[in-house]
Amino acid sequence: QVQLVESGGGLVQAGGSLRLSCAASGRTFSSYYAMGWFRQAPGKEREFVAAISWSRANIYYADSVKGRFTISRDNAKNMVYLQMNSLKPEDTAVYYCAAKNSVVVTVDPSEFGSWGQGTQVTVSS
Numbered sequence: 001q002v003q004l005v006e007s008g009g010g011l012v013q014a015g016g017s018l019r020l021s022c023a024a025s026g027r028t029f030s031s032y033y034a035m036g037w038f039r040q041a042p043g044k045e046r047e048f049v050a051a052i053s054w055s056r057a058n059i060y061y062a063d064s065v066k067g068r069f070t071i072s073r074d075n076a077k078n079m080v081y082l083q084m085n086s087l088k089p090e091d092t093a094v095y096y097c098a099a100k101n102s103v104v105v106t107v108d109p110s111e112f113g114s115w116g117q118g119t120q121v122t123v124s125s
Contacts, residue, residue, distance in 0.1 A: 002026040002033075002114035004097045009119030012087055016123070020082040022097030022116060031075035034105040036112055037082045039093035039121075046109055049095070050082060053105040060107050065091075087123045094118040 008020040020037070036051035050071035051060045059071060070083040080097060098112035106112075 002029045002099050004099060004114055004116035006095065006097045006116045006119040009095060009121045011122045011124065014087060014089055014123055014125050016087050017083070017085045018087065018121060020084065020095055020097075020119060020121075022080040022082075024078040024080065024097075024099060026114075028101075029078065029099065030101075031078065032103050034100040034102055035071075035073060035080045036098045036100065036105075036107070036109075037071060037080075037095060038098060038109055038112075039091075039095045040118075041090075041093040044093075046096070048107040048109065051105045051107055052080070054103055058105045060105065062107075084121070087121075089123045089125045091121060092123050093121060095121050 005023045032054045037049040040046040052071045068086045073080045096118045097116040099114040100112045
């Protein structure tokens, strides 16, 4: 079992910044897992935001966040982060951390087997 706990969400004005954190734990969790961030806005499907391989050699971003968001990880601490800058109202969503039991990173949410409860991010205009 893998447990993921997100934190760092909140209310911010457009143009502001937030840093999301994801703490991973569990008997079966390994720092070799690929990790990702996804988000879901009201009335919309869950969508890919960013993903990172265990070695950090492969990092992917959705076009909508490229240049504004940065994903990173600290394998020694089993932590994954999402630095979000220049936030826009359309970034408003519940943000989820996800883990994939593989060294191969992907953007497909169906390939991630473990999910956190999510943290709300609200960007006001």
